[in-house]
Amino acid sequence: MPWSIINLGVLFLAFGLLAGICPCNREQPRFARRELADDALYWFSAIFYADLGGLFLKAAAQTLAPTHSAGLLAAIAAGYGWASHAPLLVQAILILLALDFIQYWLHRLFHGRALWPFHAIHHSAEQVDWTTAYRFHPVNFILYNTGAVTLVKLAGFSPLAFVIIGPFNLVASALVHANLDWTFGPFRYLLASPVFHRWHHVRDPSVRNRNFAPTFPILDVIFGTFYMPKGILPRDYGVEGVPPHFLGQLAYPFVVYAERLGLAPATKAARAAA
Ligand SMILES: [Zn+2]
Ligand SMILES: [Zn+2]
Numbered sequence: 001m002p003w004s005i006i007n008l009g010v011l012f013l014a015f016g017l018l019a020g021i022c023p024c025n026r027e028q029p030r031f032a033r034r035e036l037a038d039d040a041l042y043w044f045s046a047i048f049y050a051d052l053g054g055l056f057l058k059a060a061a062q063t064l065a066p067t068h069s070a071g072l073l074a075a076i077a078a079g080y081g082w083a084s085h086a087p088l089l090v091q092a093i094l095i096l097l098a099l100d101f102i103q104y105w106l107h108r109l110f111h112g113r114a115l116w117p118f119h120a121i122h123h124s125a126e127q128v129d130w131t132t133a134y135r136f137h138p139v140n141f142i143l144y145n146t147g148a149v150t151l152v153k154l155a156g157f158s159p160l161a162f163v164i165i166g167p168f169n170l171v172a173s174a175l176v177h178a179n180l181d182w183t184f185g186p187f188r189y190l191l192a193s194p195v196f197h198r199w200h201h202v203r204d205p206s207v208r209n210r211n212f213a214p215t216f217p218i219l220d221v222i223f224g225t226f227y228m229p230k231g232i233l234p235r236d237y238g239v240e241g242v243p244p245h246f247l248g249q250l251a252y253p254f255v256v257y258a259e260r261l262g263l264a265p266a267t268k269a270a271r272a273a274a
Helices: 002-021 036-050 052-064 069-078 081-085 088-110 138-153 159-177 194-200 218-222 246-260 268-272
Strands: none
Touching: 002 159, 036 052, 036 138, 036 246, 052 069, 052 138, 081 088, 088 138, 088 159, 088 218, 159 194
């Protein structure tokens, strides 16, 4: 835990200073953004959701193969087969590619009407910066993150390879949300940049439904969802109807579903999430 706090402190200083030098949206505050306390709660709660993957695996193994579950779980935990014997760097790249492919399609699914009320929370920040990177409803986080990582673990990769990609994913998620005007120039198709992902957060739904890849924008190019107009920077972020604070946001999707089912009178929330 102390290391996590030190890492967060380093990110806070680094992205705050960089936002003063090359901001994407100069009008945004560099350090003390409103809703910062709510986003801090999302960061710390994400640590607990990530631990649920082991419980999912245990429950699945005990249900599907009750007599062999202990051996299966031990093999998955230690790595097995060809995947665990490849060089660690190759394993890390394969894990990132597999995760990106799964998360690209999960992300598109969350932009559909059925799951949007959960994902709208991630899009609710009107001032997008690195601190909003983990603003996810637990249902969204557990399916999109814990679920996808657990699925990739089934392939048998070494646990060390996941240790390598952990810090990479943390910094990459923070970076793509950072208030920076970085496009990565000719590498814009190779790695997701702050400008690439900030376009995904704009209020206009015709633009918001683009740029789904977490790390490799080439997936958006292949599947026809890439959007990064040259010479223009994104602005005007957020969605209608989502409450501004943590507890209201946790309840928000259930309020929308209750309204859709006619169990509660339709409000602005349901209309915005329709
Ligand atoms: Zn999204
Ligand atoms: Zn985002």
